Amino acid sequence: MLKLLHTADWQIGKLFGQFEPDEAALLADARFKAVERLAKLASEQDLDLVLVAGDVFDAQGVADRTIHRLFNAMAGFSGRWVMLPGNHDAALSESVWTLAARLNAIPGNVSLCVKPEPLILDSLGVAILPAPLTQRNTFSDLTEWFAAAETPAGMLRIGLAHGSVQGILAEAIDSANPIAAGRAEQAGLDYLALGDWHGTRQVDARCWYSGTPETDRFRANDSGQALRVELSGPGALPLVTPVRTGHYRWQSDALTLRVASDIDQALQHLSAFAAADVVQLSVSGQTDLAGQRRLQQAIGQAQGRVHSLLADLSALRLEPTAEDIDALHADGYLGEVIADLRAEQQGPDAEVARDALTLLAGFLDDRRGGAA
Structure with a gap:
């Protein structure tokens, strides 16, 4: 059985300009502490894997210190982290990710998916199919290649994407970075981990938005959570359990x-x-x-x-x-x-x-x- 934690939309470096400076600073700091809680949770529950479905950073132009602090906050879990660039931290030719690489800040247990190609984790028996954003907004479905992707027989197939599943969210959101409804079933995925929507939401039996682990806006959308996912084997339905992680x-x-x-x-x-x-x-x-x-x-x-x-x-x-x-x-x-x-x-x-x-x-x- 594979046990993983699905999270997204950390928005590290986010500014909270509508608040007083001291209040804003504490809200920004809370996002690092949420990552520390995620790492502690993954370690204490002996999970195999943590998936981060985009928008790790809130912007491309964060300070070097912010990058180092983020990866230090993840140190509590020594297992595998898999991270995906989202629309706020897209994998541009020059990005927050290329800066992190130059700073030698990315630990060895972190896999960064900057290309649409399978990530095979043999020791865990899982193939990750990522759909990284290489620009802030796209108008084609970057998960379309999942269906034709070949993965080793007997391995779990897990999709990782950041965008808007068409037809289920607010109409204004169904524009950039579209994801087809039913993609998990159509591509033979055991689970599809999504980011972009900041609240926890189930799309179908195999597809979920985890939401942000620390609430960051005035919207009643069931945020401040991560998802514990258990996969007993290829083809089996995932067991998904929301876990409260937010402080504010x-x-x-x-x-x-x-x-x-x-x-x-x-x-x-x-x-x-x-x-x-x-x-x-x-x-x-x-x-x-x-x-x-x-x-x-x-x-x-x-x-x-x-x-x-x-x-x-x-x-x-x-x-x-x-x-x-x-x-x-x-x-x-x-x-x-x-x-x-x-x-x-x-x-x-x-x-x-x-x-x-x-x-x-x-x-x-x-x-x-x-x-x-």
Whole structure:
């Protein structure tokens, strides 16, 4: 029986520009730690092989240190690694892979598949059929040669590719780097290991996307995993088991405030976020001044507790109550302005008056809070 780990889309060197620099640095570092966990998993479970189905690196222009650090992170597993160039790290004439070779950074137990030809691993009884990308985007199916590829009798046939299986993913994704649906069966493969889609997904009984081992975007696609695959022999169906490998939990939430009690529910929701959470939060609806203060305080507390919280309050309307206005204690000219705006809310320009009153009340409340 062959036992292997299928992983892909490590995106080493990825930048996270939407976050604060310290948060971005930790997210980038987490990708190396995910590789260390993969190596530890493969070693502890005594696996025979690790397949990496493309996009090991996020870009061609990574630093020398990044390349060395990546291969050092793999040191925990001394068995065979098989790596495939994807669209982010395509096997160009000059690429991150040629730089890694010049740096003498690639260990002896790593097989890099830069040509569409069988990789025969006699000691494991397996033939790997790779479809490396030699440019970022192609519009022909690079796995087409699998069917005609001759491999030794009695050996397992495993395909390794990076791209979009036509007809199963979002329509916008079915463009570059296509892979025909049913390729595993058509090419007589025992298993087809795919990369490019960052979530774990089964295509058919012999074909899977592993997804990225460390989530890197706000999308509910079952990411942060690798696949343990057991093949009992040629022709037998693979036994595929997803294994959780990610550390950070990325989630996108939307809250709508309509009545006063919604603030309490929003605060309870925020209190549930923990240290490993990376949150994108949007808040819409309306609230009074007291509700706004409570919400902003809760967001500030959560931002100090979680890894990252990106909060968008642009769709939240501030609707001060009469009690809110009275509590501002605005006198003189400002008092007259507030009185006029309150009165104009009953006239034809009610919406304009309400917006102006909301802005002014918020400014006065902020100033009052700063003076307290």
